[in-house]
Amino acid sequence: MTTTESRRTADGGDAAGDPAGTNGHQLTAEEQKWIDKKKYAWVFSLFPAAIPLILWGGVEWMKAVDAPEFFVHATWFLGPVAVFILIPIGDFVLGRDGENAPEEFVPQLEETKYYRIISYLYFPIMLASIVLCCWQWTYGGLTWYDKLGLAWSMGMTSGIGIVAAHELGHKKGSFERWLGKIVLAIPAYGHFYVEHNKGHHVKVATPEDPVSSRMGENVYSYLVRSIPRQIPRAWNVEKKRLARAGKSQFNLDNDVLNAWLITVLIWGVLLVTFGVGVLPYMIIQAVIGIALLEFVNYLEHYGLLRRKLEDGRYERCSPEHSWNSDNLTTNIFLYQLQRHSDHHANPTRRYQSLRSDVFAPELPAGYATMIATAAIPPLWTRVMDRRLMQYYNYDIERANLHPAKAARLRRKWNRIADTRHSAEAV
Structure with a gap:
């Protein structure tokens, strides 16, 4: 240089x-x-948006070279392989990130349009992917299991698309917020725009937040508890906001309602264009995308708790209330969502400026690896409960406990704490 x-x-x-x-x-x-050494690496964050397009290209190439049919069929299922195998390999090879921009450069980073364009491009590529999927499901001559594989892979695109929408939805400009809602329309998760910004960010790391998972709660019971509670919370937030302005909740200014209408519009156009036969696969990709997002929600605040103050309010959210994982490859593909503590401290800060905070608790691996770990509850409990207790110096009362498991957890970890204290005394 x-x-x-x-x-x-x-x-x-x-x-x-x-x-x-x-x-x-x-x-x-x-x-x-x-x-910014990562400046041009951010282009790779658009690859998940193009997963179905890439797989289609791979299938066409294999057909051209007369590859065995098995490989042709298997290619449609490679979306999850890219997310759960290739990204963790990248994390292992490239290791941690660890570099923060000097604070003096942050305003300059925030105003550089290049980074915004990268986040904006996710939607047109994602839209091209869902249109290709619908064409393939209707006219591509695919077997039912090819269609299922393509829906599964599109679900990876949709799930990471919610992360892109999350980045856009936190911004102050109306263009970015509306673009975020449009991205959320493909996995049919439009209420996330309100629920995340005005629900989760207010109550994060408290028992009152359905999105903050509790110690002792496995991911499957978390999904059953959390997802149904997010929609009414988002609706009530908008209902109260509109009531203060003297408006009905059934108003196009309702950000939950208008986000759902965007979903109806986009899905309606796709159904009219490609036929009702695409509907089951549209639903599958949406469910998988939502599950991917909610798995991430599960691991971001597991067991962490904000203390309640004497006046009944909770202490201010700080880096100690979010799990971080500063692995370089996953940071690139998820717009640095893993630097989650700084995101909660500065919700409008753009992805390229988010900082790794040394005071935040650290996950043992990147998000993709931890999602796979959470999918096996005994493994998750073995890895994360001890890490959580080590972070809280084995004080179980500092953790956000799952009510049904609280008594058992107290017995177990108080016993371990007593044993440790006895050993230290000797």
Whole structure:
């Protein structure tokens, strides 16, 4: 790298030409040399949006070279392989990220349009993927298991699409918020826009939040408990907001209602264009996408608890109330969602600026690996309960406990704590 190149700033400008940096701050020599090493890697965050397109290309290539039929059929199922095998391999090979942008560069990063364009492009690619899927389900001559595999792979696109919508939905601009709602329409999860921003972020890491999983609660019971409670909470948030403005809850200003109408519109156009036969596979991809998102929700705050203050309010949300996992590959593919503590502290901060916080509890692996771990509850309990207790210095009362398991958990971990204290005393 040349001297000139090494002095490039986050948006590609010449740091030497702007020695004062952002807001008039005098940058140090080292800060002037800082570059966003991940800048062009963010293009890879669009690959999940194109999973069905990539698989279709692979199938066509294999047909052209007369590959065995088994491989042709198996290709449609490779979406989950990309998410749950290739990404963890990338995490293992490339390791942790760990680099935070100097705070003086954050405003500049936030204003660089390149990063916004990357997040905007997820939707048109995702839309092309769902249109291709519908065409294949109707006219592609696929077997029923090929169609199922394609729906499963499209579910990966939809699930990660909710992450992209999450990034857009937190922003202040109306264009980005509406684009987030449109992305949410494909997995039919439009209420997430309200529920996440105005429900989860307010009550996170408390027993009152259905999205914050509890110690002793396995992921399957969590899904059954959490998902049905999110819709009424989102609706009630909008009902109260509109009532304060003197409006009916059945109003197009209701952000739950208008998000659902976008789903009806997009799904309706696809059904009219490709026939009702695509409906079962549309439902399958939506269910898988939602499950993928909710698995992530499960692991992000497992067992973590905000204390209740004397005035009845909860302490302010801090980095200690979110599990982080700063693995480089997963960070790229999930818009740094794994830097979750900084996201809760600064919800409008853009993905490229999110920081890894040393005070946040750390998951032992990236999200994809931890989702697979959560799918096996005894393995999850073995890995995460001890990690949670180590973080809380074996004080079980500091954890957010599943009510049905609270007594058993107290007996177990109080006994372990007593044994540890006795050993330390000796």
